[in-house]
Each structure stands twice: as C-alpha cells, then as structure tokens.
Amino acid sequence: MKAVIINKFGDLGGSTIKTGLDIPRPGKNEVLIKVRAAGVNRPDILQRQGLYKVPNGASPIMGLEVAGEIVETGESVIEKNLGESVCALVPGGGYAEYVVTNENHCLPVPKGLSIEExxxxxECLFTVWINMMKLGQLKEKETFLVHGGSSGIGMFAIQLAKQLGATVLTTVKNKEKSDFCYSLGADKVVQYSTEDFHNVFKSKTEGQAVDLILDMIGGDYFEKNIDLLNVEGRLVSIAFLKGSSVKLDLGQLMMKRIHLTGSTLRPRSVEFKSQIAGELRETVWPLLDSEKVRIHIDSVFPLEKFKDAHIRMENGNHLGKIILSLD
Ligand SMILES: NC(=O)c1ccc[n+]([C@@H]2O[C@H](COP(=O)([O-])OP(=O)(O)OC[C@H]3O[C@@H](n4cnc5c(N)ncnc54)[C@H](OP(=O)(O)O)[C@@H]3O)[C@@H](O)[C@H]2O)c1
Structure with a gap:
C-alpha cells in the first residue's frame, strides 16, 4: 500500500510517500479500513517534527482520523460489517491507503456529509468532548472561553457550547477568522493581534467571570486565564503553543478554588476511547445529522500533496479542517 513515511524528524524534506508497504492486519476487535480521506491535525505536525512521541503499539505513520470503507474485520468483531462506510479515530496510520482501528472507534458517516467532511x-470532537464536557463540566448559562476559535478544535467547541446554552468567548488572529467564529455562533471574538483578550473579556463579563477555559496556548496566556476565571472556575489545557512553563499565583488558585487540569487523547486506553465514541454517537452525532453542528472544510489536498497540507496548517491561515483525499 501507499503511505506517508517519516524518514527523518524535522522539516517536510524528511517525509515522503512510499509505495509497496504491507497492508496492516486487523486484530481480534479491530477493523481494516480502506481510507478515502484523512484529517490533518496539529499533532501530526508535532509528530513529523519529532515533538510528539508515538504511543507503544501505535502505527508510526501520521494521521489520527479517517473516513472510508471497512474491508476486513477481526475475528471478534460483531458490530461492524464489510463494506460499511465509517469515520474513525485511529491510533496513528491515517496518512495511508489502509489503516486498522478498534471497531468501537468507528462511527457512522453523518447524514448529508461528504467523505472528506x-x-x-x-480527532477534534473526541478531544472537545473529553476536555470541555467531561473534564471541564461545562453547563448551560455558563461563560466559556476557547482560544483559537477558528481551529478544528475551536470550531467544534464553539458550536457544542452554544448548543448547550453557554455564552461563548474566543480569540483569533484576524478579521476573517473572527467573522468565521461569529458565523459559528460565538458571542464575542477578540482579535489578539490588535486587542488584549484579558482586558476585553474582563470588561465584557463585567465581574461575571469565565467559568471554563479550554486552552491550547499556555505561556503568558496562563496568568491572564487564571485572572479571568470565576470562583470554582476550570482551566483545561490541551496544548501549549506559547510554551509549557507558566507562572501560577497560588493565592488566586486558593481564593477562587480553581480547578486546573488537561489531557492528551492519543495515549488513552481503547476502553476509554470506546466510551467517548458511545457518548458522541448518542449526543453529538444527532446534531451533525440535523446540521445543528457543522464542519467547515478549509481545503482538500491529494495524499501526494501532504506537504502542501502541512504548509497550509503551519502558515496558520486556515479556517476549520484541512483534509487529505485518497479518492
Ligand atoms: N490534547 C489533545 O488531546 C489534543 C488533541 C488534538 C489537538 N490538540 C491541540 O489543539 C490545538 C488545535 O489543534 P488543531 O488540529 O485544531 O490545529 P489548528 O487548526 O492549527 O489550530 C491551532 C490554532 O491555534 C491558534 N493560535 C495560535 N496562536 C494563538 C494565540 N496566540 N492566541 C489565540 N489563538 C492562537 C491558531 O489560530 P490563529 O491563526 O487565530 O492564531 C489556530 O487556530 C493544537 O495545539 C493541537 O496540538 C490537542
């Protein structure tokens, strides 16, 4: 089969398309998917750069989410059928013609969505569900801040939080991204290149502070995030684009009884991911079927042009998701 192989960690010159690779075999509870499209996620770039360790037993090939057809099932698979079209969370190996994953990590293609969508x-919906709903415990009428509102993560976080009845604040680089976030339902968007989000949200919420922050920035955003949080506020970290070392005022932590946590999806157990898949199927998939939650595709590149897809993400001008097509 054909796949993108990392020969040398670092820039794109170290990665290449290779053919003639062995097709992976599904284990007992796994399915083999013929990949028709794969999502590009920022963790793929970190993996290519050598900054994201592949968990034990996972494919070293990049790619954490795909859509395609099930072409082989493991001996204990009962829920999935040959020929079924699915979208799936994969533990790696998505940038390839074939990939294996646990049968429970496959979900139906929502009504009306293309295979690229x-x-x-x-990858983003599992991450948002775990961090915004399970760890972050977002509730109706709360105020929620997600940084990077035009990212894949931000796009879903804004829409799901609005569905729940929360007030949604977000930050982005420019006007195009700001317009995009308002179109998704955000209540207030700060363009961080011209405004300080801390000052704007401090005055915007007029003392009614933020209840939950989903943060992918870290660095100097951390202290500002802490200051914006309400009593019993929660800060959930999923990345640290501006650095992982931060300064914490323990006084604020204690006085406001702030909850600090975070997580990474890829190394979580098969059982945990299966549980999340079940929750998404019950709660979020009906919202996708009825178009109450939408996916915006920024661009689609053929697998052979994976370098252009990574360049587009690294340049940071995309809105929503970048996809690789194998059709
Ligand atoms: N923990 C997990 O399990 C997990 C899983 C998946 C993804 N992630 C992380 O979640 C983040 C989003 O992933 P993605 O795949 O959706 O990538 P992405 O689309 O490239 O998102 C990155 C976002 O960060 C924003 N950003 C960068 N600097 C910023 C700043 N100073 N202030 C506000 N926003 C800023 C960018 O928007 P602007 O252009 O507006 O700056 C961009 O939208 C990544 O950092 C990724 O590593 C974590």
Missing amino acids: AAGLC
Whole structure:
C-alpha cells in the first residue's frame, strides 16, 4: 500500500510517500479500513517534527482520523460489517491507503456529509468532548472561553457550547477568522493581534467571570486565564503553543478554588476511547445529522500533496479542517 513515511524528524524534506508497504492486519476487535480521506491535525505536525512521541503499539505513520470503507474485520468483531462506510479515530496510520482501528472507534458517516467532511470529525470532537464536557463540566448559562476559535478544535467547541446554552468567548488572529467564529455562533471574538483578550473579556463579563477555559496556548496566556476565571472556575489545557512553563499565583488558585487540569487523547486506553465514541454517537452525532453542528472544510489536498497540507496548517491561515483525499 501507499503511505506517508517519516524518514527523518524535522522539516517536510524528511517525509515522503512510499509505495509497496504491507497492508496492516486487523486484530481480534479491530477493523481494516480502506481510507478515502484523512484529517490533518496539529499533532501530526508535532509528530513529523519529532515533538510528539508515538504511543507503544501505535502505527508510526501520521494521521489520527479517517473516513472510508471497512474491508476486513477481526475475528471478534460483531458490530461492524464489510463494506460499511465509517469515520474513525485511529491510533496513528491515517496518512495511508489502509489503516486498522478498534471497531468501537468507528462511527457512522453523518447524514448529508461528504467523505472528506466525515474524515475531519473524530480527532477534534473526541478531544472537545473529553476536555470541555467531561473534564471541564461545562453547563448551560455558563461563560466559556476557547482560544483559537477558528481551529478544528475551536470550531467544534464553539458550536457544542452554544448548543448547550453557554455564552461563548474566543480569540483569533484576524478579521476573517473572527467573522468565521461569529458565523459559528460565538458571542464575542477578540482579535489578539490588535486587542488584549484579558482586558476585553474582563470588561465584557463585567465581574461575571469565565467559568471554563479550554486552552491550547499556555505561556503568558496562563496568568491572564487564571485572572479571568470565576470562583470554582476550570482551566483545561490541551496544548501549549506559547510554551509549557507558566507562572501560577497560588493565592488566586486558593481564593477562587480553581480547578486546573488537561489531557492528551492519543495515549488513552481503547476502553476509554470506546466510551467517548458511545457518548458522541448518542449526543453529538444527532446534531451533525440535523446540521445543528457543522464542519467547515478549509481545503482538500491529494495524499501526494501532504506537504502542501502541512504548509497550509503551519502558515496558520486556515479556517476549520484541512483534509487529505485518497479518492
Ligand atoms: N490534547 C489533545 O488531546 C489534543 C488533541 C488534538 C489537538 N490538540 C491541540 O489543539 C490545538 C488545535 O489543534 P488543531 O488540529 O485544531 O490545529 P489548528 O487548526 O492549527 O489550530 C491551532 C490554532 O491555534 C491558534 N493560535 C495560535 N496562536 C494563538 C494565540 N496566540 N492566541 C489565540 N489563538 C492562537 C491558531 O489560530 P490563529 O491563526 O487565530 O492564531 C489556530 O487556530 C493544537 O495545539 C493541537 O496540538 C490537542
């Protein structure tokens, strides 16, 4: 089969398309998917650069989400059928013609979605569900801040939080991204290149502070985030684009009884991911079927042009998801 192989960690020159690779075999509870499209996620770039360790047993090939057809099932698979079209969270190996994953990590392609759209759902929706709903415990009428509102993560976080009845604040680089976030339902968007989000949200919420922050920035955003949080506020970290070392005022932590946590999806157990898949199927998939939650595809590149897809993400001008097509 054909796949993108990392020969040398670092820039794109170290990665290449290779053919003639062995097709992976599904284990007992796994399915083999013929990939028609794969989502590009920022963790893929970190992996290519050598900054994201592949968990034990996972494919070293990049790619954490796909859509395609099941072409082989493991001996204990009962829920999935040959020929079924699915979108799936995969533990790695998505930038390839074939990939294996646990049968429970496959979800139906939502009504009316193209295969490219379906390929961009899983990595971000699993991450948002775990961090915003389970760890972050977002509730109706709370105020929620997600940084990077035009990212794959931000796009889904804004829409799901609005569905829940929260007030949604976000930050982006420019006007195009700001307009995009308002179109998704955000209540207030700060363009961080011209405004300080801390000052704007401090005055905007007029003393009614933020209840939950989903943060992918870290660095100097951390202290500002802490200052914006309400009593019993929660800060959930999923990345640290501006650095992982931060300064914490323990006084604020204690006085406001702030909850600090975070997580990474890829190394979580098969059982945990299966549980999340079940929750998404019950709660979020009906919202996708009824178009109450939408996916916006920024661009689609053929697998052979994976370098252009990575360059587009690294340049940071995309809105929503970037997809690789194998059709
Ligand atoms: N923990 C997990 O399990 C997990 C899983 C998946 C993804 N992630 C992380 O989640 C983040 C989003 O992933 P993605 O795949 O959706 O990538 P992405 O689309 O490239 O998102 C990165 C976002 O960061 C924003 N950003 C950068 N600097 C910023 C700043 N100073 N202030 C506000 N926003 C800023 C960018 O928007 P602007 O152009 O507006 O700056 C961009 O939208 C990544 O950092 C990724 O590593 C974590």
